[in-house]
Amino acid sequence: MALRIDSNTKVIVQGITGKEGGFHALKCEEYGTQIVAGVTPGKGGQLFNNSIPVFNSVYEAKDKTDADTSLIFVPAPFAPDAILESIDSGIETVICITEGVPVNEMIKIYKVAKDHGVTLIGPNCPGVINPLEKCKIGIMPGDIFMPGNVGVVSRSGTLTYEAVDQLSKRGIGQSLCIGIGGDPVVGTSFIDVLDYFISDDLTEYIVFIGEIGGIKEQEAAEFLKSINNTKPIAALIVGASAPKGKRMGHAGAVISGEYGKAESKINSLKDAGCHIIPHPGKIAEIVEKIINF
């Protein structure tokens, strides 16, 4: 996976004229991110917040600003097209925050993104933040992050914040935090992110937060075993107390078979050499132990 999230990253915000898009565009800018343009079809020509130019199409925005990354907030029915437009325009990294994209659309979009070599993160994700380079492309509260050497990956937004809040409060900083999204089909998998963290020199420790449902955590474990990973990983699986057959908010978090259960996931990760976090309140405690080992 190619991923460049740093102080040089130039970001356009699709859906900047919407409430959420506008709010977070400014929050990202405040954090330090270069927000170079917004895109809303039919609203080209405006200046958002008196400073960010709005264009009718991603083509135009990219052409005028040389952006390489897109952050998407447009409503679910229009999000697939927004992603496709970014891909077609030559954007390298697409981060889709939008929640509620139909799975059948994501099957198509996943394939188109792969075909074009585009890194798609999400949908239904909190985005990516690089505290070292002061680049936040997403909706996470910037002030809880601190620069450091721990990479955090999770399906969930607020659970990422929980982990980061615990870490930062113990003085443990983060190199990069990625929320891959809670849907069954997302553009970037755990494996992609783990692979990235493991070869990233700035990341020395990894926090991996999985959930019930699907087999993505087991696949990640298989991957770790296959590459004989030695970078320390602390892993938490949430949802052990969720009942079968119910959708726990995330479309992917439904236990439909043995594999979907927390126990199976924990066993796989343990087997792959991960340090299992026994309780959601003990994320930073476990990481600290690993660091001080």
Added chain:
Amino acid sequence: MALRIDSNTKVIVQGITGKEGGFHALKCEEYGTQIVAGVTPGKGGQLFNNSIPVFNSVYEAKDKTDADTSLIFVPAPFAPDAILESIDSGIETVICITEGVPVNEMIKIYKVAKDHGVTLIGPNCPGVINPLEKCKIGIMPGDIFMPGNVGVVSRSGTLTYEAVDQLSKRGIGQSLCIGIGGDPVVGTSFIDVLDYFISDDLTEYIVFIGEIGGIKEQEAAEFLKSINNTKPIAALIVGASAPKGKRMGHAGAVISGEYGKAESKINSLKDAGCHIIPHPGKIAEIVEKIINF
């Protein structure tokens, strides 16, 4: 384009129990090709010609014989599925002789082949022959070919034979001859083959035979210019006397605009440094001149 057509190539024939498939399977074997299996769903367990085992599926055939290449003769309505089955089974090179495959099917199959990194030649093509290694995977008359250093590429079967017949009669041998097929959408383009020839040490000269219709020849010319090709190429375009709007046998050979005309193609190729063959009877004459230059 990955292409391995040599004495080690192991070929299965899909549709071996049909009239054409059976005839050409034996002709290929006679020429020296390793025909390791045949495939006809529902006829598994037979021995074709008392020597070649027939299987129900490509999976089974590949599993049992370790074949890497498939030669397809099944009728047009079933050819797309035959190609897909080969791709899915892990066959590396698929050569489809079948004529009359719907274009809309080929759009899909082209993409699937690319996705799997499979080299698909055809459909509606004569196949590939390597006279140096005595490997023929196709329907060309083997006896007109002779080993040498000229690569031949054409959309057409009999026109390839014409070129080779002229060459061999003058004692000019061939390194590899590929018929890419006469349909609008084919798995392997002129560019793919030219690229292969140009980097192939055994090929010192190239005969390029194009036709009216489409813009594939112009694209090939653009490609040659873009790489500053220096390998000598003799190029013939046929169909200058064909009227507009009529399909000259090949589904791709319909003049629908300026680009489709022979003149436009000849000019492009001339511009790209090709030696233009002025008359279909002078193919070998021009090649001889180039060699003796």
Added chain:
Amino acid sequence: MKIHEYQAKELFKDYEIKIPEGYICKNKDEILKIYKTLNDEVVLKVQVHAGGRGKVGGVKLVKSEQEVIEFADRFLGKGFQTAQTENEEFIVNKILVEKVSQINSESYIALLVDGSNQSVNIIVSPEGGMDIEEVASQYPESILTLPINIITGPTDFQIRKINSFLRYEQIYYVQLRKIIRNLYKLYLNKDCSLIEINPLIQNNSGEIIALDAKITFDEDALFRQNSVQGLRDLSQENLVEIQTAKLGIKYIQLQGTVGCIVNGAGLAMATMDVINGSGLKPANFLDIGGGADEHKVSEAMSAVLSDQNVEVVLINLFGGILRCDVAARGFLVALDKYNKKAPELIIRMLGTNSDEGKKILSKSRYNISFAENLNEISEILITKR
């Protein structure tokens, strides 16, 4: 979104997938009428949004009017539970009456998305009529999973493979191909998230028939599926879940005593785990969702309070767009409206205006414990055991 078996079968009919002759009935008279016209024997099937009906008598072959009457009296209008319903009750409003099919073989077939290969997958087994999870754990070799390429759809070579895996004779290939192609069309056209036929049978006239039918739909695609929305049977769903869903709140009723209000699905699950880890049981899953305002927060609280089992309410919020002071006021609105004694509250707030939020709440007349982190929540909960 779930639908009933009879509705799934009607969709099958639209897609030319054969089903047994059957009629949906709302009362005893209708069932008796159908019974008389059909035959000496019919199969009666209660229509509820729950699996495992057969094991508790909800599917029955009946051979007399007497048996028909007994079945109807036993189930119609009554609550229904199975091993798979986790103490929830489903009202039986309809019974499907079907002609008996002669069964020569029973197979299993399902279509669903696997997030790992980013495809719709066909899953088949020749061991139909059994619990598929049991088959998967006991005879894993008798399950075949094939991913469907989005470009081509199910291919003929895949269908040939399935035909032989199901041990069907070659002559069934054409029928099977039509079924699989049409199931896939149905899956895509209607934005399904699961189609399951268990069993798919061969009868003694050489037909392949869907004896059972289960379809669920992608909730995220309902906005573009008007006809599917029309199939929704609210009588099979939890009233509070329906009402909160309209506001974008994801609430799922569970059986414990600790109600919880969280923003974010992941954190909500983690919070449930914290409750469990403290020896208590969550009364619900609740994710307030994005774009929450005072009204939404207040409705979330009301939903939790509406559950009679709730003894403690645990609030775990990360303020972002949602300001904690706004949330605090929302909670108080709902608590003030609540006409019984308010349960104890455990509150953890972080992020935007959290200090103000906590101040507002601490000034209220309710019994509140504040926690700084998940561990403190645990500690407080343990005292409530």
Added chain:
Amino acid sequence: MKIHEYQAKELFKDYEIKIPEGYICKNKDEILKIYKTLNDEVVLKVQVHAGGRGKVGGVKLVKSEQEVIEFADRFLGKGFQTAQTENEEFIVNKILVEKVSQINSESYIALLVDGSNQSVNIIVSPEGGMDIEEVASQYPESILTLPINIITGPTDFQIRKINSFLRYEQIYYVQLRKIIRNLYKLYLNKDCSLIEINPLIQNNSGEIIALDAKITFDEDALFRQNSVQGLRDLSQENLVEIQTAKLGIKYIQLQGTVGCIVNGAGLAMATMDVINGSGLKPANFLDIGGGADEHKVSEAMSAVLSDQNVEVVLINLFGGILRCDVAARGFLVALDKYNKKAPELIIRMLGTNSDEGKKILSKSRYNISFAENLNEISEILITKR
């Protein structure tokens, strides 16, 4: 395979693409009747498989019964030629009578496969109503070509781009999207090889309407398109081409004097070029095709002989599965049956049993020159000028 404009418009109607109110008529009375019911003004359009009808009067706005009668008398049942028909004549059997449309803008839209990008492409231009090749050469910047991704179909961002390229106001986007999506559906469902609307107009009620319609179909897909086969109008096709096609022989009648029989499309074109290079003109294109036997070869020869313009027949064969001796006998069968003086023959045969084939022919009573290669063919042809 081509169809008539009125048939293409009926397909448009099926796919909810708006067309002008119109009626297809087979005789003068029908036209007059429609004329009276429609209005004072109607447009009459001859229905033939030929482009460029307008420039030779085949499309006309008429304002009186007198004009209707004149138009019908001039064209109905008569042969029709345009600049694009290369001396072929097409019989006018039907006339399309359409209500006059108010035109606010004229655009061009087409869908076709481009072998270079292995995709269906949408081609649009705001310069509608003109010859698109002329537009392409004079104003290349006013043509936009967008490839359609097979996975997604035409996307909304592409349609927005087209809407603005066609200089449509934003309000037209929804209409245009429906048109483009439905054209693409039609293209795939019916295995088209071209759909062209020129012009696509905006009328003064704000509707987008297909004023003209051209559809051609992929001949290779006709085997699975029964409904399309039913649209074939054999009266617009060459009889000999139809008959030979049934045998798998690809024959196309041209205007020269040298008939030719070749195996392989590429070699057949090369052979035509050789004829041309000798200062003569080919009377036809003919590719015998695969799996030729004596009968097929004989029928190919008969087809060539049926053309009254043929003075010389040139045979250029590469024997493979087809043995040259078998072919030789086939040619003789047809020549022997031919009831006029047989034309001169130039024969080149290579491959399987070519010596035997040449021997059989040289022993016959026909006037035959043998050639060893294409250059010798040229030399012989030059003597026939």
